[in-house]
Amino acid sequence: MQRRVLLGLAGTLPLGCTAVAQSSAPGLRELARARGMSFGTAVRSEKLEADPILSALVAREADLIVPEWEGKWDVIQPERGRFEFEPLRAVMRFAQAQNQRVRGHALLWHEAMPRWLAPALAEGQSQAQQILETHITTVLAETRAGIRDWDVVNEVIAAPPGGDNPTPGSGDLRPTPWLAALGPGYVERALRIARQADPTLRLTINEFAVYSDTPWAQAKRDSLLRVVRGLLERNCPLDAIGIQGHLQMREPFRPEPYVAFLRALRALGLAVLITELDVREPDVLAPTIEGRDAAVAEYAGAFLQASRDGGVRSFLTWGLTDRDSWLVLEPGVARRDGVVTRGHPYDAELRPKPLRARLAQFFSA
Ligand code: XIL
16 A cells, blocks of 8 residues: 555655655565564654655564654553553554554653653552553553563663763662652562563563763663662563663764673573664764765664674664654754754655665675
């Protein structure tokens, strides 16, 4: 069906777009699968619906999709006890039509909280516990047939000074309304509720800023390992760790410490996947677009290679294109100089860039 829509539109599209969308070259999903890996991307259902070229691209390239927004609390439970699953169902329907798998994101996070949630959590531990349990069990009952891997907790590790969004003075866990309401056992609690609600679901802890060769990223890696070891010692169910992979080119990267960290996670019996790859360019840009794109591809390529050396087999980007990306739209993430960062495999006109070529090469090797 996608192909028909595309062909119908082809006459009205700029040349670059038609070439990409109609290309008969194998998509990344096919290349990755042939080598026992998988490739996926984050999507927004309304963007897929609005743009047949984008949806054809996602269908061709991705084996796995993850809702960028539709699985978060403020969408799913905008008011206490009122669950809204239609946006998530739209993503699941798209995936089913394209024979794609869906990852769920995220059952517990300190952002994208509906307005009622933090005050309700603060009312007391037993209420907070009940709210968590109701949300996880209701969501998993809804998605059981279509989603077999969920980020149960997202970004729960404290961020040491010097790095991204630091949380100074805290222990291994980030200070959040969840920690305040439920105490440090809340991660274990969420994982146990999820296991009980859906015993064969893959339970994932998803975390950011744990890749670079910096003292603060090393401290964060150590914290994550301590938290994970503690959970496993208490026989807490846990299957996988998601490394977000929001790369920042101003940060030094060296494979060794990162690969050692991935191997330590794998040695605990956990799968590790890259869940949200994209690239923020450095403050000082190369003078040409070609130079910038080559640098992005090179930086991401080193990360991809190290991730595979550490045992990663599933790779997802946080969107396929520079257009409407959070790297452009999100205050605090967007560049201060207003330049659109070129951190995705496709540019804002949906033309493939060297990062797409690097991914194809990576999945072919
Ligand atoms: C981002 C989305 O891309 C934005 O559109 C939204 O405004 C905020 O959240 N880590 C995560 C993702 O786990 O959920 C975030 O997604 C990006 C950082």
